[in-house]
Amino acid sequence: MSVLIYMIPLAIFLGLIWLAGFVWSLKSGQYEDMDGAAQRILLDDDSET
Amino acid sequence: MVEGAYCAACIGKIESRLAKEQDMLSARLNFTTRRLNLEWSGDPVRANDFVSAVEGLGYRVHPYEFAAVRDGQEEEKFLLLCLGVAGFAMGNIMLLSVGLWSTDQQVMGIETRDFLHWMSALIALPAILFSGRPFFRSAFRALFSGTTNMDVPISVALILTSGISLFETIQHGEHAYFDSVVMLMFFLLTGRYLDFRARRQTRGAAAELVGAVTGFASVILSDGSIRRLPASALEPGMILRIAAGDKIPADGSITQGETSIDMALVTGETRPEEVRAGSHVYAGTLNLSSPFTMIVNKAADDTLLADIVRLMEQAEQAQARYVRIADRVAKLYTPVVHILAAAAFFGWIAVGMAWQDSLLIAATVLIITCPCALALAVPVVQTLATGRLFKSGILVKSGDALERVAGIDTILLDKTGTLTLGRPVLRNDPGNADILAMAASLASYSSHPLCRALASAYDGPLVSFSSVKEHPGEGLEAKHEGGIVRLGRRAWCGFRQEEKGQTEICFSMKDSAPHIFRFLDHLREDACETVKALKNRGLDIILVSGDRDEPVAEMAQQAGIETYYSGMTPVEKFTFLDELKRQGKEVLMVGDGLNDAPSLAAANASISPACASGLAQNAADVVFMGDGLKPVLTTYETAVFSQKLVKQNFALAVLYNVFAIPLAAAGFVTPLVAALAMSGSSLVVIANSFRLRGRS
Numbered sequence: 248m249s250v251l252i253y254m255i256p257l258a259i260f261l262g263l264i265w266l267a268g269f270v271w272s273l274k275s276g277q278y279e280d281m282d283g284a285a286q287r288i289l290l291d292d293d294s295e296t
Numbered sequence: 297m298v299e300g301a302y303c304a305a306c307i308g309k310i311e312s313r314l315a316k317e318q319d320m321l322s323a324r325l326n327f328t329t330r331r332l333n334l335e336w337s338g339d340p341v342r343a344n345d346f347v348s349a350v351e352g353l354g355y356r357v358h359p360y361e362f363a364a365v366r367d368g369q370e371e372e373k374f375l376l377l378c379l380g381v382a383g384f385a386m387g388n389i390m391l392l393s394v395g396l397w398s399t400d401q402q403v404m405g406i407e408t409r410d411f412l413h414w415m416s417a418l419i420a421l422p423a424i425l426f427s428g429r430p431f432f433r434s435a436f437r438a439l440f441s442g443t444t445n446m447d448v449p450i451s452v453a454l455i456l457t458s459g460i461s462l463f464e465t466i467q468h469g470e471h472a473y474f475d476s477v478v479m480l481m482f483f484l485l486t487g488r489y490l491d492f493r494a495r496r497q498t499r500g501a502a503a504e505l506v507g508a509v510t511g512f513a514s515v516i517l518s519d520g521s522i523r524r525l526p527a528s529a530l531e532p533g534m535i536l537r538i539a540a541g542d543k544i545p546a547d548g549s550i551t552q553g554e555t556s557i558d559m560a561l562v563t564g565e566t567r568p569e570e571v572r573a574g575s576h577v578y579a580g581t582l583n584l585s586s587p588f589t590m591i592v593n594k595a596a597d598d599t600l601l602a603d604i605v606r607l608m609e610q611a612e613q614a615q616a617r618y619v620r621i622a623d624r625v626a627k628l629y630t631p632v633v634h635i636l637a638a639a640a641f642f643g644w645i646a647v648g649m650a651w652q653d654s655l656l657i658a659a660t661v662l663i664i665t666c667p668c669a670l671a672l673a674v675p676v677v678q679t680l681a682t683g684r685l686f687k688s689g690i691l692v693k694s695g696d697a698l699e700r701v702a703g704i705d706t707i708l709l710d711k712t713g714t715l716t717l718g719r720p721v722l723r724n725d726p727g728n729a730d731i732l733a734m735a736a737s738l739a740s741y742s743s744h745p746l747c748r749a750l751a752s753a754y755d756g757p758l759v760s761f762s763s764v765k766e767h768p769g770e771g772l773e774a775k776h777e778g779g780i781v782r783l784g785r786r787a788w789c790g791f792r793q794e795e796k797g798q799t800e801i802c803f804s805m806k807d808s809a810p811h812i813f814r815f816l817d818h819l820r821e822d823a824c825e826t827v828k829a830l831k832n833r834g835l836d837i838i839l840v841s842g843d844r845d846e847p848v849a850e851m852a853q854q855a856g857i858e859t860y861y862s863g864m865t866p867v868e869k870f871t872f873l874d875e876l877k878r879q880g881k882e883v884l885m886v887g888d889g890l891n892d893a894p895s896l897a898a899a900n901a902s903i904s905p906a907c908a909s910g911l912a913q914n915a916a917d918v919v920f921m922g923d924g925l926k927p928v929l930t931t932y933e934t935a936v937f938s939q940k941l942v943k944q945n946f947a948l949a950v951l952y953n954v955f956a957i958p959l960a961a962a963g964f965v966t967p968l969v970a971a972l973a974m975s976g977s978s979l980v981v982i983a984n985s986f987r988l989r990g991r992s
Binding site: 251255258259262263265266269270273278279280283286287289290 | 305307308325326369373376377380381384387388391392408411412415419
């Protein structure tokens with residue numbers, strides 16, 4: 248059972264990485280315009296003109 | 297706010313156009329809310345340039361109330377963040393709980409169990425403190441004002457259960473309910489988030505309207521230069537220049553020029569009114585044919601438009617008093633749950649159990665009755681129903697709109713643009729192909745609504761003219777094979793007397809008798825069937841219109857509507873509707889014009905077609921696309937069906953509680969049972985809601 252001492256914190260650590268990613272994506276506004284995101288893939292790649 | 301952007305190409309066009317502007321740091325169009333966000337360095341006044349750049353691409357741009365939108369967005373972000381944290385905590389605690397559920401003390405040993413409990417506590421407690429805030433806040437507010445809501449038992453359950461679980465953990469106890477608490481919180485937040493998203497768009501609609509309808513004005517300054525100002529900054533005495541096709545931004549009188557004006561705001565009719573110097577014009581009406589200058593004689597908040605907006609705000613406030621079904625359930629539910637939990641607590645103490653154990657049982661009663669299923673009952677159905685309607689071109693703007701639509705017993709229909717298409721169609725064919733060809737070709741030079749209707753009634757090759765001239769308020773004139781042809785008012789084409797109140801254009805050629813083209817608005821294709829189907833469902837249908845008696849009567853008869861009222865001003869419609877409501881009727885208003893907007897806002901529920909004025913669309917709960925009237929029926933049926941599902945969901949939740957509460961009160965509910973019961977009941981409710989999808 249002693250392996251739990253390592254495995255559980257590891258699992259939680261992985262969870263925290265996901266959480267950090269989620270918070271980052273939320274803060275950078277990626278959930279603000281879901282409909283727009285669906286449309287934007289149809290645009291040509293960022294041409295700077 | 298950008299109007300008219302519907303696809304990816306529009307996003308690309310607007311953003312790349314703006315990126316070309318100097319000093320532009322970033323330009324991004326939010327497609328969900330249709331808001332354009334710009335960042336630039338330098339003079340704030342440059343906003344005007346950017347607006348005209350976008351307008352140059354053919355989109356309309358309206359200023360909007362920044363604060364209102366941002367608040368909603370922040371709140372949505374906050375809920376999503378809470379949901380994410382709760383999801384993280386739930387996943388990880390479940391991982392630990394599976395271990396706890398699958399073995400018992402003999403196999404695992406007390407140390408391991410305590411370790412798992414402590415890890416759960418370590419994750420759960422901060423997560424509850426963080427993600428429970430939406431519930432704590434709302435519960436606190438409710439208690440503070442001496443009322444109660446669904447969030448009170450939720451908060452009590454969250455706090456009490458985590459407190460006891462912590463206590464159990466310290467005492468090396470057998471059961472800790474951290475998994476149940478976090479799972480409960482996750483489900484509740486899901487329901488809350490769906491609900492919030494459904495309702496966000498309608499916030500403070502009226503506040504944005506004055507700007508949305510009138511937008512910017514071109515003011516002529518004393519030195520002769522022109523400056524763009526928002527309509528709200530206009531003052532009496534200012535001189536404005538109004539281009540053809542512009543909305544008039546303020547009430548005032550014309551100083552120079554003559555034109556025809558779309559008075560839909562005042563009358564609801566699309567038939568233009570001819571105006572000249574000295575005539576009075578109203579804010580929000582549309583200049584159709586030629587530019588003119590006007591002098592403002594009322595400040596922005598005294599205009600007729602502002603009156604309409606005020607009526608609407610008043611109506612919106614009244615609407616806020618509507619109690620949603622979920623809140624009504626909460627009102628019944630809260631005391632019952634608390635009494636049951638208290639009864640379990642004192643009951644067990646009375647039979648001699650230690651207070652800690654009694655409290656634990658009381659807490660499981662709270663947590664197991666806690667409304668996972670109840671919290672999902674309404675939002676899931678609403679999300680699915682609005683999604684389904686969206687696919688058939690019907691946009692439901694507020695979450696509780698369907699609930700209100702389902703409860704109606706009377707429908708008020710507007711005539712022009714709602715029962716009819718709002719587009720005049722040529723009624724009498726001249727029987728002479730040459731005349732029609734000539735008249736239609738000449739008509740194609742003008743953007744006047746009747747001219748457009750005439751032009752579209754003819755699909756042969758166009759005749760070409762030389763030197764076509766439009767005389768505002770009179771008509772068109774052109775040369776053709778040496779002769780003069782004219783299209784316009786009767787007097788313009790050589791008739792003596794004017795006939796009032798006819799929707800018509802005259803056409804004259806040099807050597808033939810003048811011809812009169814009459815126009816009539818057409819009923820929407822399926823208007824008759826829709827009216828009949830709605831009547832069969834026991835709904836009263838009343839036609840209300842700002843138009844004259846005769847055409848209203850004709851349309852009512854064609855559509856099969858017995859009761860109709862004509863010649864109604866916006867205020868009369870509003871008071872008529874108010875009167876109906878006072879008689880205890882639940883009224884659905886269907887209308888499209890600016891003049892219907894106050895009634896749309898005041899009705900129990902409201903629907904408007906997508907071609908409606910922006911103000912009407914904003915005021916309506918539901919907006920539908922297409923040329924039919926059938927969406928009204930579809931909306932009503934979906935609303936009724938989803939309301940049935942909501943009630944079934946509540947019944948299922950109650951049924952579940954009937955079994956769960958005795959178990960919990962008897963002390964049989966372990967963390968595993970709680971987890972199974974909660975997710976089980978939630979799944980049943982969600983599955984029941986999905987029946988909405990299967991229906992065609």
